[in-house]
Amino acid sequence: MKIRTTLILALVLVLSGLRAQEVASLNSDDVTVWPASNKNGNDFSESTPDEQLTFTYYSPDEEKLSLPVRASVESTWGTEIAQYYALFESVYMYEEQPVAGDPNVVLRIRxxxxxxxxxGIENYLRKELKKETCSMSGASQQIKQILKIGIAAISEDSEWFEKQLKKQKSKNEEIALYNKIVLINI
Known part of the structure; x- marks a missing residue:
């Protein structure tokens, strides 16, 4: 029993060391960081982070991107972002039956x-587009990156990030916090 436990621990250490080397050897081309700014001159990427977060982002399967999309999202952002939005909602929302045999279903959010x-950021950017205070290409690029971060965050330890989100007073500050996150595409 003692030898088996030691072997398992050794295997875990070796595999984690290999994974760390793989992540460290990534080229800068593999890391996606999106700057964002709008016509008002707000540069969301200017703030230097105290600590840079890294979430591993696994590209979604093509069949997952073919989820049914909401027409309101598609009309504003286009089909590609609407597909990411549908994937984002399917990952975060799930139905739960509170009591066995009860036909009522409760919608829960992870x-x-x-x-x-x-x-909130999606609604904020939509309003900024209506006011014409930001460009469509910049806003759509920003919301796509934020949706990718949201999809990646579901499988990561994001307690620190969630505490930082709670401290933010405005949507611009939240966007700046999202821009501090580095996604590694695997």
Missing amino acids: KPRIYKSIK
Whole structure:
């Protein structure tokens, strides 16, 4: 029993060391960081982070991107972002039956702080587009990156990030916090 435990621990250490070397050897081309700014001159990427977060982002399967999309999202952002939005909602929201045999279903949200933040940023960027204070290409690039971060955050330890989101007073500050996150495409 003692030898088996030691062997398992040794295997875990070796595999984690290999994974760390793989991540460290990534080229800068593999790391995606999106700057964002709008016509008002707000540069969301200017703030230097105290600590840079890294989430591993696994590209979604093509069949997952073919989820049914909401027409309101598609009309504003286009088909590609609407597909990411549908994937984001399918990852964060799930149905739960509170009592066995009860036909009522309760909708639950995983990591509600991140979910509500992304929904709020999407609404904020939509309003900024209507006011014409930001460009469509910049806003769509920003929301796509934030949706990718949201999808990646579901499988990561994001407690620190959620606490930082709680401290933010405005949507611009939340966007700046999302811009501090580095996604590694695997």
